[in-house]
Amino acid sequence: MFGRMAARVRQVLGKPGSVDLRPYTKLLTSIDDRESALLELSDAELTAKAAELGNAELPYERDDLVELCAVGREAARRALGERPFDVQLLGVMALLDGHVAEMATGEGKTLAGALAAAGFALRGQRVHVISVNDYLAHRDAEWMAPVYDLLGVAVARIGQESGTEERRAAYAADVTYASVSELGFDVLRDRLATDESALVVPEPGVALIDEADSVLVDEARVPLVLAGAAEAAESDAAMADLVRELRPRIHYEIDDEGRNVQLTDAGIEAVEERLDGVDLYSGDDPGVLPGVNLALHAHALLERDVHYIVREGEVKLVNESRGRIALLQRWPDGLQAAVEAKEGVAVSETGEVLDSITVQALLLRYPVRCGMTGTAMAVADQLREFYELEVAVIEPNKPCVRVDEADRLYATPEEKEDALVAEVAEVHTTGRPILIGTQDVAESERLAKRLAAEGLDCAVLNAKNDAEEAGVIAEAGSHGAITVSTQMAGRGTDIRLGGSDMADRDRVVEAGGLYVMGYGRYPSSRLDDQLRGRSGRQGDPGSSRFFVSVEDDLVANNAPESRGYEVTAEGEITDSAWRNTVDHAQRVAEGRLLELHRNTWRYSKLIDLQRGVVLEHRENVLSGDLADRQLASDRPERHAELVEEVGEEETARAARLVTLYHLDRGWTDHLAFLADLREGIHLRFLGRRNPLDEFNAEAAPAFKGFLDDARARAAEAFDEAPVADGRVDVAGAGVKRPSITWTYMVQEHPFSTEFETVVGRVRNAVSGNR
Numbered sequence: 150m151f152g153r154m155a156a157r158v159r160q161v162l163g164k165p166g167s168v169d170l171r172p173y174t175k176l177l178t179s180i181d182d183r184e185s186a187l188l189e190l191s192d193a194e195l196t197a198k199a200a201e202l203g204n205a206e207l208p209y210e211r212d213d214l215v216e217l218c219a220v221g222r223e224a225a226r227r228a229l230g231e232r233p234f235d236v237q238l239l240g241v242m243a244l245l246d247g248h249v250a251e252m253a254t255g256e257g258k259t260l261a262g263a264l265a266a267a268g269f270a271l272r273g274q275r276v277h278v279i280s281v282n283d284y285l286a287h288r289d290a291e292w293m294a295p296v297y298d299l300l301g302v303a304v305a306r307i308g309q310e311s312g313t314e315e316r317r318a319a320y321a322a323d324v325t326y327a328s329v330s331e332l333g334f335d336v337l338r339d340r341l342a343t344d345e346s347a348l349v350v351p352e353p354g355v356a357l358i359d360e361a362d363s364v365l366v367d368e369a370r371v372p373l374v375l376a377g378a379a380e381a382a383e384s385d386a387a388m389a390d391l392v393r394e395l396r397p398r399i400h401y402e403i404d405d406e407g408r409n410v411q412l413t414d415a416g417i418e419a420v421e422e423r424l425d426g427v428d429l430y431s432g433d434d435p436g437v438l439p440g441v442n443l444a445l446h447a448h449a450l451l452e453r454d455v456h457y458i459v460r461e462g463e464v465k466l467v468n469e470s471r472g473r474i475a476l477l478q479r480w481p482d483g484l485q486a487a488v489e490a491k492e493g494v495a496v497s498e499t500g501e502v503l504d505s506i507t508v509q510a511l512l513l514r515y516p517v518r519c520g521m522t523g524t525a526m527a528v529a530d531q532l533r534e535f536y537e538l539e540v541a542v543i544e545p546n547k548p549c550v551r552v553d554e555a556d557r558l559y560a561t562p563e564e565k566e567d568a569l570v571a572e573v574a575e576v577h578t579t580g581r582p583i584l585i586g587t588q589d590v591a592e593s594e595r596l597a598k599r600l601a602a603e604g605l606d607c608a609v610l611n612a613k614n615d616a617e618e619a620g621v622i623a624e625a626g627s628h629g630a631i632t633v634s635t636q637m638a639g640r641g642t643d644i645r646l647g648g649s650d651m652a653d654r655d656r657v658v659e660a661g662g663l664y665v666m667g668y669g670r671y672p673s674s675r676l677d678d679q680l681r682g683r684s685g686r687q688g689d690p691g692s693s694r695f696f697v698s699v700e701d702d703l704v705a706n707n708a709p710e711s712r713g714y715e716v717t718a719e720g721e722i723t724d725s726a727w728r729n730t731v732d733h734a735q736r737v738a739e740g741r742l743l744e745l746h747r748n749t750w751r752y753s754k755l756i757d758l759q760r761g762v763v764l765e766h767r768e769n770v771l772s773g774d775l776a777d778r779q780l781a782s783d784r785p786e787r788h789a790e791l792v793e794e795v796g797e798e799e800t801a802r803a804a805r806l807v808t809l810y811h812l813d814r815g816w817t818d819h820l821a822f823l824a825d826l827r828e829g830i831h832l833r834f835l836g837r838r839n840p841l842d843e844f845n846a847e848a849a850p851a852f853k854g855f856l857d858d859a860r861a862r863a864a865e866a867f868d869e870a871p872v873a874d875g876r877v878d879v880a881g882a883g884v885k886r887p888s889i890t891w892t893y894m895v896q897e898h899p900f901s902t903e904f905e906t907v908v909g910r911v912r913n914a915v916s917g918n919r
């Protein structure tokens with residue numbers, strides 16, 4: 150009796166630490182009551198009803214919120230033939246209040262997000278619906294377009310291939326769908342604009358983030374980088390040969406997580422000897438130590454076919470977690486050349502970092518943020534700490550009946566694999582579809598080969614394109630299907646039982662629904678849940694089970710204390726204490742990731758402040774006559790001379806270009822200085838003082854006088870600028886903007902080795918200023 154009572158209280162109040170849904174639930178009846186009247190309206194009348202909601206400001210008052218949900222529901226019913234469930238409307242209301250709505254897989258987040266986006270847009274907000282990749286942005290914008298149409302809201306989308314005009318037009322729509330990286334790269338490219346009319350991204354309004362935990366937490370630290378071409382890098386084949394001779398643990402040490410590599414004393418000695426007695430740390434040959442570090446990083450931390458592949462004589466990066474190959478991406482300069490030297494392929498053009506922005510900083514630009522995901526509660530604290538977001542847990546439309554079985558635990562990876570393959574073989578005979586989640590691409594491929602050798606054909610989601618993958622995953626629920634995939638975030642496609650057309654549904658339901666198997670636990674329970682969540686959508690039957698070995702990296706690195714165990718003949722560990730050890734290892738890994746997140750954030754704070762100063766100044770130069778006024782005051786004679794010769798307008802143009810150039814040049818140099826500083830601090834202070842304090846102590850004074858210096862250099866350039874054909878020749882005054890720019894994403898780790906492993910993605914090289 151008491152138990153049932155407690156359960157009811159919990160149901161009403163929702164999960165502890167989550168948003169109270171009662172104010173929303175109360176409105177559901179009123180929303181239903183509006184339905185019959187709205188059914189009578191013509192499409193045009195429905196659109197007019199939506200427009201009426203635009204007569205007030207945010208937030209929505211009770212009656213307007215009821216009306217918005219009712220009109221939205223009717224629009225979706227007409228446009229898609231899908232009448233939004235109550236739980237979807239609860240999601241809409243939570244989003245409009247600026248929360249992260251936790252809704253399970255297959256609950257229809259895309260539609261809930263679209264109705265919320267329309268709700269914001271009707272109240273005059275500019276909304277960016279942010280997805281994890283281009284494919285989803287494209288798909289969702291097209292899919293939801295008829296709903297937006299009926300609501301009188303203009304929708305557009307941006308993809309990697311979009312040109313400048315197309316982007317500008319898409320940003321002018323009420324609601325714009327784009328991937329987080331495209332948005333970030335546009336913001337970065339705008340920072341190079343030399344004319345106001347070249348700007349593309351408008352003032353940020355509302356960010357509605359799909360897969361919110363992936364974007365806001367997993368990718369938060371990832372800086373999006375804009376680089377520009379400088380001189381071509383030199384191939385350092387000799388250095389690559391040198392480090393090839395070094396032995397792990399004797400000459401260098403790799404940290405537990407494979408993020409850093411460092412020479413040991415024996416390594417330093419060996420390198421110095423090979424380089425004819427150079428003293429690596431004396432500072433006499435400043436280029437040598439970074440060269441060795443880069444070559445060693447390329448040699449010891451970056452593994453061919455895991456981090457990159459070599460195809461057609463080129464090194465191509467692989468996004469580790471998602472297993473995609475990127476088209477035109479590269480490591481930060483230096484490291485790319487080092488990997489190319491390691492592989493003996495031609496060295497490509499190098500570049501310098503012009504500016505960067507972390508995903509977190511990008512999203513914090515938006516005054517209003519909200520999002521949706523299947524797995525938010527596990528990171529509720531981080532969402533609050535970093536983004537001031539609360540989680541609203543929305544129960545599923547139909548209760549989830551998936552059975553999550555206890556892990557099967559083995560001594561060695563070989564025994565784990567044997568057991569998993571045996572289980573696949575057995576279950577496959579029943580026709581039950583199987584989805585296997587792996588840690589990375591290499592693992593997927595190895596496993597697929599093994600399965601094929603056993604006569605078990607499977608589809609592998611790897612380095613193909615997102616659209617193709619969506620097609621494959623959509624069929625993962627077919628009778629007898631076996632699908633192998635890396636992490637599930639961003640796959641974004643519903644797995645329907647019996648295939649995408651559900652033709653075979655009954656047979657698959659009979660067999661037990663989708664069976665999800667994990668080939669090892671992920672570094673966070675949230676990633677495990679994302680995989681499990683692929684099964685059991687909308688009340689479907691299904692189950693999940695993870696296969697774990699105590700030698701898996703997760704366990705070995707995070708719970709290293711060894712303890713005895715007993716195994717069965719198949720190598721299975723049945724000791725329940727070991728199960729706790731696996732959970733413990735995962736919690737330790739989660740804690741480490743959080744610390745890394747915090748650390749990166751603290752570290753980037755000062756740089757962000759400095760960047761803010763530069764950008765504000767830049768904005769004033771770009772949109773006003775600040776540069777002209779400054780030069781008229783710093784070089785009155787030269788200024789008057791030029792006005793006389795080429796006129797006021799042309800003089801002002803030249804002043805602007807010269808000033809912007811020196812601001813940007815100064816910032817690029819400052820960023821390079823900060824990168825060096827960070828590296829230097831890592832080497833000098835490792836383990837002795839707090840590197841963050843040390844970094845801040847040196848980075849702050851280095852920025853002092855930044856704007857004055859840029860102004861002084863601009864004045865000098867102004868002096869020297871030649872005049873030709875009635876125009877000031879700014880190039881003649883040394884203004885040389887990068888002829889080519891490109892963008893990429895890096896996984897950064899402050900105070901580690903010079904460059905971190907890149908989880909880069911494809912980005913287009915853009916010529917000229919844009």
Ligand SMILES: Nc1ncnc2c1ncn2[C@@H]1O[C@H](COP(=O)(O)OP(=O)(O)OP(=O)(O)O)[C@@H](O)[C@H]1O
Binds near residue numbers: 233237252641642
């Ligand atoms: N109210 C509804 N009635 C019927 N079908 C619906 C409704 N809402 C959504 N759907 C369907 O449910 C499926 C899943 O929707 P959607 O892909 O948006 O789910 P999701 O919550 O985003 O899941 P994921 O976690 O996989 O991204 C789609 O095929 C969609 O057409």
